[in-house]
Amino acid sequence: MNIDLAPWREMAVSAVEQSLYAHHPGLAERFGGRGRKACREDIQHHLDYLSGALLADSSAVFVDYAIWLKSVLDNRSVPSSHLVESLTLLDEFLCAHLPAAESAQVSAVISAANAALARNDLPIPYLHARVAELPDAPHYREAAVSGNQSRALGLISHSMQEGNTLSEASVRMVQPAMYAIGRLWQENRITVAQEHLATAISQSVLARAYLQADFAAPTGQKALLACVAANQHNLGLRMLADAFETAGWDSLYLGADVPTADLLRQVDASSPDLLVLSLSLPGHLAVARGAMEQLRAELGSRCPQIWVGGLATLMGNQVWRSLKADGWAADALHALEQVATR
Numbered sequence: 292m293n294i295d296l297a298p299w300r301e302m303a304v305s306a307v308e309q310s311l312y313a314h315h316p317g318l319a320e321r322f323g324g325r326g327r328k329a330c331r332e333d334i335q336h337h338l339d340y341l342s343g344a345l346l347a348d349s350s351a352v353f354v355d356y357a358i359w360l361k362s363v364l365d366n367r368s369v370p371s372s373h374l375v376e377s378l379t380l381l382d383e384f385l386c387a388h389l390p391a392a393e394s395a396q397v398s399a400v401i402s403a404a405n406a407a408l409a410r411n412d413l414p415i416p417y418l419h420a421r422v423a424e425l426p427d428a429p430h431y432r433e434a435a436v437s438g439n440q441s442r443a444l445g446l447i448s449h450s451m452q453e454g455n456t457l458s459e460a461s462v463r464m465v466q467p468a469m470y471a472i473g474r475l476w477q478e479n480r481i482t483v484a485q486e487h488l489a490t491a492i493s494q495s496v497l498a499r500a501y502l503q504a505d506f507a508a509p510t511g512q513k514a515l516l517a518c519v520a521a522n523q524h525n526l527g528l529r530m531l532a533d534a535f536e537t538a539g540w541d542s543l544y545l546g547a548d549v550p551t552a553d554l555l556r557q558v559d560a561s562s563p564d565l566l567v568l569s570l571s572l573p574g575h576l577a578v579a580r581g582a583m584e585q586l587r588a589e590l591g592s593r594c595p596q597i598w599v600g601g602l603a604t605l606m607g608n609q610v611w612r613s614l615k616a617d618g619w620a621a622d623a624l625h626a627l628e629q630v631a632t633r
């Protein structure tokens with residue numbers, strides 16, 4: 292269901308913030324001005340993820356966020372007791388301002404999250420465990436987090452010498468290691484610096500592993516790949532670009548955070564056979580849908596097929612369908628299977 296929460300955003304944030312501070316006068320004393328700023332940012336994030344869940348018609352998207360946020364707060368000894376209260380206040384505000392049918396949808400999503408928090412549910416499994424990780428994936432993770440680039444490269448090279456393709460090594464070793472690294476950050480067991488180090492090492496290792504890859508004969512087909520505006524997660528997109536190259540395609544890789552207007556111009560100029568859009572956070576779902584609408588409206592029959600993918604699409608099969616994309620894949624290997632049957 293497409294419910295536009297944007298017109299209520301500022302009012303909702305102020306209303307929830309004021310109610311929370313009125314109910315808990317100690318908050319102002321304890322956390323000062325910075326606390327208020329963080330509180331407003333949290334409510335804005337609630338709204339972003341809620342919009343994503345409504346757009347994808349999936350309360351699981353918001354339930355997963357609530358469980359994730361509680362774990363981030365708990366692991367940093369920040370009290371999460373106000374989380375349920377702030378979600379309830381947000382629900383009350385939106386129900387008072389939205390038409391009945393829309394407020395019923397919003398309430399259903401927020402109630403599902405609050406119920407999961409009350410039960411202390413575990414995270415919802417994503418669709419991404421499609422292929423088993425290689426036995427060296429945990430060793431790769433340790434090497435990347437500890438800054439041991441030569442060991443990380445050695446593990447990937449060895450795996451390719453043993454017969455794994457570049458995409459197999461990427462998806463079954465680097466990808467699960469990066470997911471585990473995200474989890475370690477979430478649990479406050481590694482720093483942001485260590486996560487950045489591991490990402491930089493993975494980028495470098497993948498670039499060098501590319502030189503060891505086998506390539507199919509050119510197919511004459513061209514893919515243009517971009518992270519939607521505001522998506523900074525470009526490592527998975529790089530894996531896709533390289534996977535398409537190994538399958539004989541030309542890849543035009545635009546990387547992170549591509550503004551929609553510029554994407555449109557590049558698609559128009561390059562005339563790719565396929566546009567690959569990557570989205571990582573539920574807030575990127577609306578950006579992707581807006582971009583696809585604009586591309587189709589402005590390019591008409593010249594608009595290529597558009598596939599979406601990335602973490603934000605891995606919550607369930609209906610998520611990508613609700614975006615009205617032409618295709619989707621869970622990972623680079625899955626994309627290659629589909630390309631082979633095109």
Ligand code: B12
Binds near residue numbers: 356523621624
């Ligand atoms: C590295 C990282 C970052 C780096 C990214 C750097 C870079 N150059 O990529 C930086 C520091 C920028 C970053 C920022 C943030 N991050 Co971050 N990040 C990660 C981390 C640890 C790894 C990402 C990654 O490389 N994954 C590995 C790749 C290979 O996997 P992938 O992206 O899913 O791609 C594969 C498939 O999805 C698919 N695919 C991808 N795109 C497409 C497209 C198509 C068309 C197809 C078919 C397939 C497809 O194929 C790929 C290859 O197989 C993840 C953890 C995770 N679970 O991914 C967190 C994670 C995604 N980040 C998270 C968060 C919260 C953030 C921030 C909000 C943090 C902050 N407070 O600032 C910001 C948001 C930035 C933004 N606006 O985008 C959370 C999201 C939680 C949630 N509930 O949504 C995660 C899950 C960490 C966690 N466990 O808490 N992050």
